[in-house]
Amino acid sequence: MKRSATPSLSTNSEVDSLFERVAGILEPGRGRVLRTINHETVLVYWLIGREIVQALQGGETRAQYGNALITDLSKRLTGHYGAGFSAANLKNFRQFYQTYSDRIVSISHPSGSQLAASNGLNPISCPAGSESPSGFHPNLSWSHYRALMRVENNAARQFYETEAVQSNWSRRDLERQIGRLFYERLLASTAKIAGIEMCWAYNRQYGTQYLAVMPTNLYGPGDNYDLNNSHVIPALIRKFHEAKVRGDKEVVVWGTGTPYREFLYSHDMADACVFLMNLDAARFQRVLDDGDGQLPPLVNIGTGVDLTIRELAEQVGEAVGFTGEIVFDASKPDGTPRKLLDVSRMGALGWQADLSLQDGLKCAYHDFMQHSAHQPV
DSSP states (O other): OOOOOOOOOOOOOHHHHHHHHHHHHHHHHHHHHHHHHHHHHHHHHHHHHHHHHHHHHHHHOOOHHHHHHHHHHHHHHHHHOOOSOOOOHHHHHHHHHEEEEEEEETOOOOOHHHHHHHSSOOOOOTTTTTTSSHHHHHHHHOOHHHHHTTTOOOOHHHHHHHHHTTOOOOHHHHHHHTTTTTTHHHHHHHHHHHHHHHHHHHHHOOOOOOOEEOOOEEOOTTHHHHHHHHHHHHHHHHHHHHHHHHTEEEEESOOOOEEEEOOOOHHHHHHHHHHHHHHHHHHHHHHHHHHTTTTTSEEESSSSSOOEEHHHHHHHHHTTOOSSSSETTTTSSOOOOOEOOHHHHHHHHTTOSSSSSHHHHHHHHHHHHHHHTOOOO
């Protein structure tokens, strides 16, 4: 007897609606599961590191003893639990605890000796709230903390950790910001503001004639061409040059390419400074007194012209001689949409930049080829 097919009692719209509702449950749940696993992994590694540190403190202090202890522990753990417990990893756990030994102070967790006194199989249970400032944030994985451990300055490390949480940085984003010295550059910006205020105060109180100049983004001879911590133009020069040498068909540039930036050749910056220093006393005093004392003694130095990062990348590629395709990775951050200085004060004094960006890029690439092309990245 031939069976009839089971009739479908649902419509496509009903299935679509049900699928959307179920997916709405699964997707956030999967994210929470992944964050929970990452968070528990971080806690476990911190606890293992604590046990190793305490064991070494209670034993001999010789480095040879510590290495032997870690090696033996690695063999035992690998045999029992499998991969992931190499001697190098155990040393990383130890460093992790030493770096963050002040963390999880509010979490009550039994020590290894206490667990061993029971049955040694108690699951690790950390109460809610472990993501508080005294613990570790659940959005940061072990790979994040591996990157953070390499930052020696405590204040810088705390800054990067906070920014990684608030900005939802991936591990690669975090490593890039560390490599580009984001924290140090931010401090330098604060120091610039403090320096301008100090000049202003001295001028008011003692009648001095201090003047601060604020340049836009600079590039030129002697630049830093390291891909990990250089500025945009030298980084693009190296990237396009190496792609040309390898014969690559495309170069990937971070971001959408839509932000606008302004650039000034370093020789023009030096020329502007000399121009200001050579002003006669009356004109120089007018610069200081501009705004009836309501404006700081500050002059912007730039071209007054900006372009998009996409246009910049195209010009750098042309200067280098790269003929492939330029691809923009929109998953990467763009930064501030536009940075353009008001250079009207310098224009009113009769100064303007001499070298165009197109010619400046050719000069910069020539300098790169002369001094940096064969240096390791």
